[in-house]
Amino acid sequence: MLPAWLSSADFLAFTLANPEQLPSDLQPLTFQLKNGTDCQIWDTGIICFTPQTYGNNDIVLSCGVHGNETAPIEICAALVQDILLERLQLSERVLFLFGNPPAINAGKRELIDNMNRFFSGAHGISNDRDIDAITDVEISFEKRRCARLEQYVSRFYQAVPAGRERCLYDLHTAIRGSQFEKFAVYPFLHGKPWSEAQFSLLAACDIPCFLLMQTPATTFSYYAAQTHGAHAFTLELGKARPLGENDMSRFAKVADTLRALISGADITTKPFVETDFQLFEVYRAINKQTEAFELCFATSIENFTQLPLGTLLAKDADIEYRVEQPGEAIIFPNANVALGQRAMLMVKPVSIIGQTA
């Protein structure tokens, strides 16, 4: 039975009404649906579902790590609501995370710190500290939330015996338009093979385009892959628009495939054949070094655009960044980042034949 305070089954609305923490008098935080699914609310925006019988996959679905990336928030909110209303019977354990509720309320990517730059301990909070005792003055809400998300993901994966299949799909949208509307960032695997099953699954989500990272990162997906051995991805779903203004039909295959994944419904996948995909390696990252950093092309230029060799891409005080290689394309250009953070990635097509399993 749903508790009275969640009787509308609108977990997103409840989260946004309590953006920083759960009300202290809330009871119960653990309840069971009539179909036997155990529901636990661990924190604001964090809900863990365990069906009575479940398969071998432990699945984390996250959204709203950037507050203005709303299509993913709508996808996850609809899935959670359908689970709570028993319109969707789970066949796997699932943890949903709505990453940054205050930023979602503000319609902003971040309030103080970009959460997707402070995982894998980059938040600076050691494991033995009580996060609740840390104030905003000392460490921002967003860094504290990163530390908490790490704890929740660890708790979720470690609550069951080892040896099960772990996945984490961190749903985002890009700031600007993209020549490939939907694409995935595959975190650096330190030489491990890229997963053919995951390529096929994400192709079923209508995501045939991948950026293969070549270095460690402080993103959520890299954290899950590296720390927990999860199949983890950042999924980029279209261009950021205000909540309620997304054309959700463009993401129907993502929503339907995720729904099937967590409920054990059939998913039609094709065996991995590299030529069915657009694969890019992230060839270099351009980091903002000074406040003078500026991009030298129009905001209308889309992700994956290839500019002619020698084109001036960005200036940073006396440094000039130009297109260095034929086929290089721009990804995630953003001058409005903190000093030291990446302001653009450069990618080029790559083949990974023989490096998949």
Ligand SMILES: O=C(O)CCC(=O)N[C@@H](CCC(=O)O)C(=O)O
């Ligand atoms: O469009 C943009 O500039 C950013 C979209 C976005 O938030 N992308 C993620 C990618 C994370 C990764 O590299 O796995 C980010 O920048 O955090």
Ligand SMILES: [Zn+2]
């Ligand atoms: Zn994002």
